[in-house]
Amino acid sequence: MNKRKLGVLFGGVTVEHEVSVITGQQLMNHANPDLYEIIPVYVDKQGQWWTGDVLRDPEYFKTANLLAPHGLQPLLLDPNRQSAHPFEVAILCFHGGYGEAGNVQGLLELAGIPYQGPGVVGSATAFDKIITRHVLGSAGFRQAEYTWFTMHEFHQNEDQVLAKISELGLPVYLKPANGGSTVGIEKVSSEVDLSAAIARVGLFDQRILVEKEITDCIEINVSVLGIEGDIKASVPEQPIKSADFLSYADKYERGGKKSGMASATRRIPAPISASLTEKVQAEAINIFRLFDCSGVIRIDFFVDPSEETIFVIEPNTIPGSMSFYLWEASGISYPHLIDRLVEIADQKAARQANLTTSFESNILAKKQT
Amino acid sequence: MKLPTTTLLTILQQSEYDLHKTKSWMTEHQVATPTLEPENWTPKLKVIRLLFILLGSQWWSLELAVRLTQPIEWLIRRRVYGKAQARLLQLKKSGAQCVIIAGSFAKTSTKAWLAHLLAGECSVAATPKSINTMLGIAHWILDEVPADTKVLLIELGEYRPGDLKELLHFIQPSYGILTPIGLQHLEMFGSLESITHEFRSVIEWFANHHAISHLISTDHNHHLFAQHFPQLKYFGDQPASTWRLLESSVTKAGTEAEVAIPEKQHLFTPILGAHQVINGLPAFWLATELQLQPEQIKKRFATMPYIHRRHEPTFAANNVLILDNSYNTNATAIDSSLAILKDLKPTRSFVITLGFTETGEQMHTLHHQLGAKLAQQIDYLGLAEAPWSTDIVAGWQQGGGNPEHLVIAPTIDTAFAELQPWVIPGSVILFEGGYQEVYVRSGKDTHE
Numbered sequence: 001m002n003k004r005k006l007g008v009l010f011g012g013v014t015v016e017h018e019v020s021v022i023t024g025q026q027l028m029n030h031a032n033p034d035l036y037e038i039i040p041v042y043v044d045k046q047g048q049w050w051t052g053d054v055l056r057d058p059e060y061f062k063t064a065n066l067l068a069p070h071g072l073q074p075l076l077l078d079p080n081r082q083s084a085h086p087f088e089v090a091i092l093c094f095h096g097g098y099g100e101a102g103n104v105q106g107l108l109e110l111a112g113i114p115y116q117g118p119g120v121v122g123s124a125t126a127f128d129k130i131i132t133r134h135v136l137g138s139a140g141f142r143q144a145e146y147t148w149f150t151m152h153e154f155h156q157n158e159d160q161v162l163a164k165i166s167e168l169g170l171p172v173y174l175k176p177a178n179g180g181s182t183v184g185i186e187k188v189s190s191e192v193d194l195s196a197a198i199a200r201v202g203l204f205d206q207r208i209l210v211e212k213e214i215t216d217c218i219e220i221n222v223s224v225l226g227i228e229g230d231i232k233a234s235v236p237e238q239p240i241k242s243a244d245f246l247s248y249a250d251k252y253e254r255g256g257k258k259s260g261m262a263s264a265t266r267r268i269p270a271p272i273s274a275s276l277t278e279k280v281q282a283e284a285i286n287i288f289r290l291f292d293c294s295g296v297i298r299i300d301f302f303v304d305p306s307e308e309t310i311f312v313i314e315p316n317t318i319p320g321s322m323s324f325y326l327w328e329a330s331g332i333s334y335p336h337l338i339d340r341l342v343e344i345a346d347q348k349a350a351r352q353a354n355l356t357t358s359f360e361s362n363i364l365a366k367k368q369t
Numbered sequence: 370m371k372l373p374t375t376t377l378l379t380i381l382q383q384s385e386y387d388l389h390k391t392k393s394w395m396t397e398h399q400v401a402t403p404t405l406e407p408e409n410w411t412p413k414l415k416v417i418r419l420l421f422i423l424l425g426s427q428w429w430s431l432e433l434a435v436r437l438t439q440p441i442e443w444l445i446r447r448r449v450y451g452k453a454q455a456r457l458l459q460l461k462k463s464g465a466q467c468v469i470i471a472g473s474f475a476k477t478s479t480k481a482w483l484a485h486l487l488a489g490e491c492s493v494a495a496t497p498k499s500i501n502t503m504l505g506i507a508h509w510i511l512d513e514v515p516a517d518t519k520v521l522l523i524e525l526g527e528y529r530p531g532d533l534k535e536l537l538h539f540i541q542p543s544y545g546i547l548t549p550i551g552l553q554h555l556e557m558f559g560s561l562e563s564i565t566h567e568f569r570s571v572i573e574w575f576a577n578h579h580a581i582s583h584l585i586s587t588d589h590n591h592h593l594f595a596q597h598f599p600q601l602k603y604f605g606d607q608p609a610s611t612w613r614l615l616e617s618s619v620t621k622a623g624t625e626a627e628v629a630i631p632e633k634q635h636l637f638t639p640i641l642g643a644h645q646v647i648n649g650l651p652a653f654w655l656a657t658e659l660q661l662q663p664e665q666i667k668k669r670f671a672t673m674p675y676i677h678r679r680h681e682p683t684f685a686a687n688n689v690l691i692l693d694n695s696y697n698t699n700a701t702a703i704d705s706s707l708a709i710l711k712d713l714k715p716t717r718s719f720v721i722t723l724g725f726t727e728t729g730e731q732m733h734t735l736h737h738q739l740g741a742k743l744a745q746q747i748d749y750l751g752l753a754e755a756p757w758s759t760d761i762v763a764g765w766q767q768g769g770g771n772p773e774h775l776v777i778a779p780t781i782d783t784a785f786a787e788l789q790p791w792v793i794p795g796s797v798i799l800f801e802g803g804y805q806e807v808y809v810r811s812g813k814d815t816h817e
Contacts, residue, residue, distance in 0.1 A: 216672075240684075266684065267621075267682075267684040268621070268684060268688070269620065269621055269622040270622060271622055271623050271639030272622060272623075272637070272639075272671070273622075273623070273625065273637030273671060274622075274625055274637070275637075276637075276671075277622070305637075305639075305671035305672050306668035306669060306671050306672050307668065308671075328688065329688060
């Protein structure tokens with residue numbers, strides 16, 4: 001049986017570089033070796049693309065210079081569709097603006113290489129927190145009250161920006177519009193701290209989202225897997241703050257051999273009712289469709305378990321660890337999740353190939369005459 | 370005397386300074402002598418330690434040290450009680466209602482439930498942790514209860530016959546809740562009859578002072594009181610209950626329940642176990658009595674925080690769930706734990722336990738039954754060594770438990786360490802009981 005050449009793309013010029021390396025490593029280690037020939041594609045911190053079998057070894061990254069790695073072969077991806085490409089299908093494991101915001105997706109579209117998705121528009125839209133807010137709001141999803149501004153506006157008219165934030169009511173969260181994970185996010189509870197916090201967050205982006213704090217809620221994450229016509233939501237998880245968890249781990253590791261047992265940072269399933277679970281899952285699927293997603297994504301919510309109200313935080317189009325732990329808890333093993341992602345990539349490419357991309361026209365001929 | 374001083378003083382404190390009980394424990398633990406550390410080095414304990422060492426560190430030194438502290442303690446207590454009663458009166462004049470919670474077990478859980486459920490509707494103060502003696506309660510009233518408190522939840526402890534009557538006289542409560550009465554304190558009271566008699570004094574107190582309608586009991590106690598107190602109201606899962614759990618199902622997310630409060634409603638709580646939902650039901654009764662909104666109480670079920678060491682879950686890696694029910698266990702409570710394990714449908718089920726404490730003469734029978742019960746319902750058993758371990762092992766064997774799935778080790782921790790190679794993804798590990806007596810090893814304060 002011919003193995004598919006599966007390109008696993010990870011790294012990139014982003015503050016989430018290391019997290020992406022972990023996601024890529026996990027995925028390569030769990031892909032079925034009988035089905036795939038893995039082609040690791042590593043983008044270093046300067047944006048150089050590399051390949052080589054050594055990239056499959058997690059030990060390599062413990063000592064490698066991530067700005068200028070050694071022992072690798074440069075990799076060029078030709079956007080020409082007729083060219084021979086180093087892999088037949090790709091799974092993107094990027095986190096952050098370099099590979100999650102539509103750029104690499106665009107390159108793969110040009111090259112005609114199937115990948116899990118979402119496409120350029122879905123990736124770019126969902127990556128920008130301000131645009132995400134507008135899209136979710138226009139579709140009627142409940143979310144935190146928010147406002148936004150640019151650093152240019154702030155420098156030109158600081159008082160006006162501060163007044164706009166005060167009107168929202170403190171505490172607020174300041175978020176770089178294109179930031180990843182929690183990097184650059186600041187919580188501000190006092191007006192006197194606001195200007196300095198804005199200056200710090202402004203180091204990460206020119207556009208800043210300001211969100212009012214939501215109270216009496218717990219954070220819930222749901223992963224969604226599929227492609228239009230066959231979309232599933234995972235069991236929800238509640239991420240556990242590290243401080244809460246460490247206290248417990250400390251308690252339970254007295255016996256010595258328990259390390260590894262108490263290493264989870266999440267509650268799966270989340271401690272919410274079956275009815276609220278169904279509501280969150282339905283909402284997650286609606287958001288998946290709204291952003292024209294495919295592949296596997298994770299959507300973060302705040303929920304009020306008492307009132308069963310749901311606030312959307314944001315979709316993550318390439319979730320950390322591909323949210324495999326949520327799919328394992330939902331009955332899909334990581335190897336099968338990878339198979340499904342490859343299947344989705346092929347389905348997505350096939351659907352696009354069936355679209356009409358040219359039609360008979362004599363416009364050029366007419367222009368010449 | 371071979372026991373380390375700290376261990377001896379820990380046992381003395383845990384036995385409420387009962388020299389007879391301390392001596393019995395010493396006799397039983399002459400061979401295996403774990404070093405225990407007192408949970409709280411109170412001034413009284415420090416004074417006893419000092420006197421004990423100064424007097425030569427013999428058994429008679431301890432007896433004398435305890436006796437020497439008694440008159441001073443009596444004087445201090447009188448003064449504290451008087452001041453606490455005055456403060457309590459002041460709080461009651463401002464509209465505060467005192468709700469007492471008494472029973473052999475589930476008192477602290479019930480208190481935690483009520484504190485959370487009522488807190489959305491009014492200001493609630495509850496005695497912290499398992500503080501339930503008159504001195505502890507008095508200090509709490511004096512030092513910790515805010516002036517604007519509308520509901521005081523007070524857990525009552527019973528260590529000697531007459532304790533409850535004394536506490537009721539001291540608190541003069543408006544409302545009361547009786548949790549299950551069982552074999553928890555056999556060593557202190559000698560028989561179930563004596564235990565029941567002690568709790569009957571609570572009902573009699575309410576009957577004499579207010580009305581029995583100000584008291585509610587779990588239906589676990591129905592057979593004990595139905596004949597003599599037919600007007601007593603119940604909560605639980607039996608037909609005798611007005612506030613009743615009708616159906617429930619437990620998953621790792623929590624417990625879904627159909628309840629009659631008294632009208633039929635659906636509830637969800639993240640807390641695991643039908644018995645825990647039952648612990649929350651008296652809140653609906655209190656809501657009616659105190660004219661609070663039952664709808665708000667129902668909603669707060671969904672945000673109930675986990676209760677420390679009462680089936681407290683840790684969601685570990687590889688979908689392994691650790692349930693910490695180490696606070697306490699007994700012959701009745703183990704059934705609730707096993708029901709949770711069954712509902713969770715683990716790939717493999719583990720129980721790590723010391724067994725029951727305070728079982729008196731029934732020690733051998735109850736532990737034999739425990740072993741047999743565990744053999745039929747779980748896959749692996751880890752035992753911390755105790756005088757009754759052989760009874761549990763015999764029960765395990767008789768119940769058909771796999772001998773290779775049983776380990777006995779010096780402590781809970783080492784028992785778990787030995788079982789750990791058998792843990793697979795999806796396993797559930799239950800730590801059941803034993804916390805109070807054996808855990809903390811401190812080491813070197815050995816006294817010859």
